[in-house]
Amino acid sequence: MENFWQTCSAQLEQELTPQQYSAWIKPLAPLDYEDGTLRIAAPNRFKLDWVKTQFASRITTLATQFWEMPVDVQFVLDPRLTAARKPTAAASIAPSQSDDVPASVLEPIPSNASEATPRRDQSRINTALTFDSFVTGKANQLARAAAIQVANNPGSSYNPLFLYGGVGLGKTHLIHAIGNQVLADNPDVKIRYIHAEQYVRDVVTAYQRKGFDDFKRYYHSLDLLLIDDIQFFGGKSRTQEEFFYAFEALIAAKKQIIITSDTYPKEITGMDDRLISRFDSGLTVAVEPPELEMRVAILLKKAVQEGVTFSDDVAFFVAKHLRSNVRELEGALRKILAYSRFHGKDITIEVVKDALKDLLSVQNRQISVENIQKTVADFFNIKVADMYSKKRPANIARPRQIAMYLAKELTQKSLPEIGELFGGRDHTTVLHAVRKIAADRGKSPECNHELHVLEQTLKG
Numbered sequence: 001m002e003n004f005w006q007t008c009s010a011q012l013e014q015e016l017t018p019q020q021y022s023a024w025i026k027p028l029a030p031l032d033y034e035d036g037t038l039r040i041a042a043p044n045r046f047k048l049d050w051v052k053t054q055f056a057s058r059i060t061t062l063a064t065q066f067w068e069m070p071v072d073v074q075f076v077l078d079p080r081l082t083a084a085r086k087p088t089a090a091a092s093i094a095p096s097q098s099d100d101v102p103a104s105v106l107e108p109i110p111s112n113a114s115e116a117t118p119r120r121d122q123s124r125i126n127t128a129l130t131f132d133s134f135v136t137g138k139a140n141q142l143a144r145a146a147a148i149q150v151a152n153n154p155g156s157s158y159n160p161l162f163l164y165g166g167v168g169l170g171k172t173h174l175i176h177a178i179g180n181q182v183l184a185d186n187p188d189v190k191i192r193y194i195h196a197e198q199y200v201r202d203v204v205t206a207y208q209r210k211g212f213d214d215f216k217r218y219y220h221s222l223d224l225l226l227i228d229d230i231q232f233f234g235g236k237s238r239t240q241e242e243f244f245y246a247f248e249a250l251i252a253a254k255k256q257i258i259i260t261s262d263t264y265p266k267e268i269t270g271m272d273d274r275l276i277s278r279f280d281s282g283l284t285v286a287v288e289p290p291e292l293e294m295r296v297a298i299l300l301k302k303a304v305q306e307g308v309t310f311s312d313d314v315a316f317f318v319a320k321h322l323r324s325n326v327r328e329l330e331g332a333l334r335k336i337l338a339y340s341r342f343h344g345k346d347i348t349i350e351v352v353k354d355a356l357k358d359l360l361s362v363q364n365r366q367i368s369v370e371n372i373q374k375t376v377a378d379f380f381n382i383k384v385a386d387m388y389s390k391k392r393p394a395n396i397a398r399p400r401q402i403a404m405y406l407a408k409e410l411t412q413k414s415l416p417e418i419g420e421l422f423g424g425r426d427h428t429t430v431l432h433a434v435r436k437i438a439a440d441r442g443k444s445p446e447c448n449h450e451l452h453v454l455e456q457t458l459k460g
């Protein structure tokens with residue numbers, strides 16, 4: 001059991017982003033395994049539901065491979081795990097909103113901070129993420145062209161290069177591709193890839209160890225800095241200040257900076273204006289969700305990399321049903337392969353339908369107001385009935401406003417229809433809620449994260 005969980009979580013850690021892993025997988029605890037049934041505990045209802053829809057089939061595949069027999073994976077609630085955790089799921093998916101990251105999770109700055117010649121592993125570049133393995137289409141051709149241009153002339157073309165777009169669209173892949181190419185052209189170049197959350201931790205470590213001189217020396221000595229998901233700097237003023245100095249020093253020395261974010265500079269909440277204007281001072285390019293043909297091309301290419309061939313029919317079927325991002329396509333491909341290997345069946349549309357049963361039913365599910373009310377009520381730990389009641393304490397009124405906002409955003413219902421479904425409220429009440437939550441979302445990174453998590457849950 002313990003062995004399995006170690007293998008399984010190590011595998012998921014590789015497949016997921018660090019935020020996804022620490023938000024959803026780390027809080028789980030394996031309970032027991034008996035007669036082909038594996039029980040895993042989740043700390044609260046919200047995490048339990050999310051893990052069930054998002055990761056159950058992957059964990060089932062891994063368990064099935066591990067025990068070499070079909071395994072039924074069950075998720076159960078274990079409130080004991082909530083002890084000492086933050087109150088909302090959003091709080092745990094979001095990075096610490098203060099700079100107080102516990103010392104235990106800190107990763108030290110590379111000890112050779114002042115060495116001139118880094119080894120490739122210190123650059124943290126993933127050698128598998130190259131331009132060759134990157135499929136191009138309308139959605140990403142500009143970003144790819146800019147990335148190639150920067151890789152060919154680091155420091156002297158667009159600086160910084162700022163890539164933005166939704167999750168799983170290939171931003172991280174592209175910046176590693178730049179790193180790989182620059183290193184291939186000149187192995188002595190001093191490069192560092194870093195996720196913004198890690199940079200925040202580095203700042204905290206430097207702060208705790210009173211080691212800002214080393215910190216500065218290290219970051220200011222780089223030839224190429226690749227910083228991923230910079231929206232995580234939102235609201236962290238000390239981190240932003242340090243980054244500002246590093247940014248100014250590197251740009252002045254014509255060293256290349258490449259940044260990714262889930263949104264364009266001006267939209268990043270809680271970011272200092274002078275940084276925003278710096279981010280926009282080079283080239284800012286969007287990476288869009290892949291169009292159908294590109295999704296097909298990605299599936300075909302990834303299948304070949306896995307040593308299998310997909311017929312065009314199968315690839316089109318999958319690509320038509322899974323539209324959101326490339327990470328989702330990769331997950332689907334893994335499921336299909338695991339399923340066909342386990343059952344010894346060729347990959348046909350029928351096999352794909354079975355293998356992706358959970359995923360496809362979630363995709364086809366219509367978002368209803370009832371569903372929104374239930375999800376929001378679970379999330380905030382209130383009763384669904386509170387959504388229609390006339391009660392007005394803040395711990396109920398706010399979740400209700402959030403549910404109204406999501407109902408307007410995610411369904412086709414009109415304001416009066418939504419009001420009706422929330423206990424016969426007037427449409428002006430709904431309008432007020434929608435405006436209020438939209439305004440809060442713009443101002444507060446925490447509120448934005450909460451809404452983001454809820455939207456992801458509802459959209460599957």
Ligand SMILES: Nc1ncnc2c1ncn2[C@@H]1O[C@H](COP(=O)(O)OP(=O)(O)OP(=O)(O)O)[C@@H](O)[C@H]1O
Pocket residue numbers: 017129133134135136140165166167168169170171172173174229262298326327330
């Ligand atoms: N155009 C592409 N061609 C091939 N693989 C791709 C492409 N786009 C994305 N991928 C793959 O999809 C997965 C997700 O991409 P990546 O991690 O780069 O997304 P991201 O935009 O950085 O998302 P996040 O904001 O969640 O970090 C990776 O395994 C990546 O290799």
